Amino acid sequence: MTEPTWLTWAKELQALAQSGLAYCQDDYDIERFKRIRAISVEMLSQHTADLDQTTIHDLFASETGYVTPKVDVRAIVFQDDQLLMVQEKADGNWALPGGWGDIGLTPAEVAVKEVEEESGLEVKATRLLGVIDKKCHPHPPSAFHTYKILIQCDVVGGETKQGLETSDVGFFAEEQLPPLSVGRNTESQLRMIFDYWRDPERPAYFD
Template structure:
């Protein structure tokens, strides 16, 4: 039952969004707007986000609700993994962010690494496709799929980006304080499994 309220809020939001998109009846539209507002109230009650921000998040979503996609790049140098320090919370994460329309997952990974760390990389291997709800992340208003793509450095030099203020490589037993909204310790350990065993299969869910 942990975070069951979050599941209910997301379901209400999904129903409301589909109804507001496809319904033509003015009275049904009013009812779906009420349902959307209920989901906003639930999220406002149980998170530290204010209702205005939550409404703005939902207002940008149209059509049938589908999961958002977060891409994370896994890059090793020797026995250490590349991480960047986030401006948002001061903690560390694998370079990455939301998938962009028109770009493949590997293109997103390459772009995010360049923007957040300054390194030029090429994507070489898919490590995992995870459902965020199945892992120990903090509650999120969105249903998120996370893709971890292993890359290798082919050029560039360390340079912080707009959203980052630190770049470093960390050993498996010397990880920094992690930005758990973006990646968890178990996910970093999963990445190291692929360093130690390149034949490790792709992990999903």
């Protein structure tokens, strides 16, 4: 596990507090769970100097109901042995097309939608490559516990063009990867994806 211990604790406290607030009815317990949630926000704010506590609370501790991991769907698209990537406007670096799962859409439908929105290409989902727990990989610290679903897709139409959240689109060989948006994908994950491209019979990866 590469996630810092303090972040693991903060997320566990937040999850306990949110689940407690979802189910408890005793006023004293409600106050205790609110305090636990506040402590989780304070812990996170100590390690993220660029964000104030109000912003952290909105991002990290404002949800209700039982806590479950967030789902990030990433599309894997190859053309002439090169991997499709998009340049993120948010940080100027490159990532696999994708984003948070959408209510009402299957993971495959999310992958297809994200590719079209971010790259202009029309694709068909064909193969599950893996389900990754973000905390087990060398991503930067994140307030959310996230599962990443990797879905291979084949191009069936469209033309490359930038999207609302992307400034460029390109296909890259394994030895010529661009600067990566490591919050979205890491070099080791992309190396694994190229291994899957070379071995169509390889079983899906999971953490």
